[in-house]
Amino acid sequence: MSAVLPSSSHERAFRSTGLEVRPAGDKGLGLFATRPFDCGETIGIYTGTIASRDDFAEALQQGRSSGDYAIALGTRDDYFFDAEDPDGRCAVAYINHNLRRRNCLFGEVMFTKWLPCVPYVVTSKPIAAGEELWVWLSPNLILA
Numbered sequence: 001m002s003a004v005l006p007s008s009s010h011e012r013a014f015r016s017t018g019l020e021v022r023p024a025g026d027k028g029l030g031l032f033a034t035r036p037f038d039c040g041e042t043i044g045i046y047t048g049t050i051a052s053r054d055d056f057a058e059a060l061q062q063g064r065s066s067g068d069y070a071i072a073l074g075t076r077d078d079y080f081f082d083a084e085d086p087d088g089r090c091a092v093a094y095i096n097h098n099l100r101r102r103n104c105l106f107g108e109v110m111f112t113k114w115l116p117c118v119p120y121v122v123t124s125k126p127i128a129a130g131e132e133l134w135v136w137l138s139p140n141l142i143l144a
Contacts, residue, residue: 017044019133021094030132031094037127043104046071046119047090048083056080069093071106071119081119092121095133102136103127 018037024030037043048069051059059065059082069083083093095104105124108117121135 017091019043019091021091024096024132027096029094030096031091032132033127033129035129037123039123039125041123043095043121043123043133044090044092046081046083046092046106046121048081048088048093049085051080051082053078053080056082095121095135097136098134099136101132101134103131104133104135106135 018033018035020032020034021029022032024032031043056065056070060067065082065084067082069089070080072078072080083089103123103125104121104127106119107122108119121133123133127133
């Protein structure tokens with residue numbers, strides 16, 4: 001996994017929402033709370049380049065994406081959200097995964113027929129300031 005810190009403007013934007021990207025041991029970078037979060041609070045929307053399965057496979061093959069920051073949700077795996085670009089990477093792309101420590105969940109909202117979904121992250125339990133945010137990449141969340 002790439003360990004490229006976000007640009008200073010993105011870092012400031014993350015902090016203003018109560019989030020901070022910083023080193024997370026052997027996981028590379030992680031997302032940490034700078035303020036307490038209640039259970040059920042939305043952390044953010046997973047954004048990135050939207051690519052069809054074929055276009056994403058081509059980007060992997062040509063080295064334009066490492067796949068480290070790409071997700072597809074549920075059965076809608078014909079499209080991927082790829083947050084590879086560190087200057088445009090959303091805060092939630094830095095959340096690491098761990099079943100035992102998970103304190104956040106992925107969800108999805110459908111807005112239009114042409115866009116498969118808009119993935120977001122919500123807390124599944126209270127989170128203290130300084131705590132790392134974690135999700136579990138369950139079968140309903142496909143990591144490229």
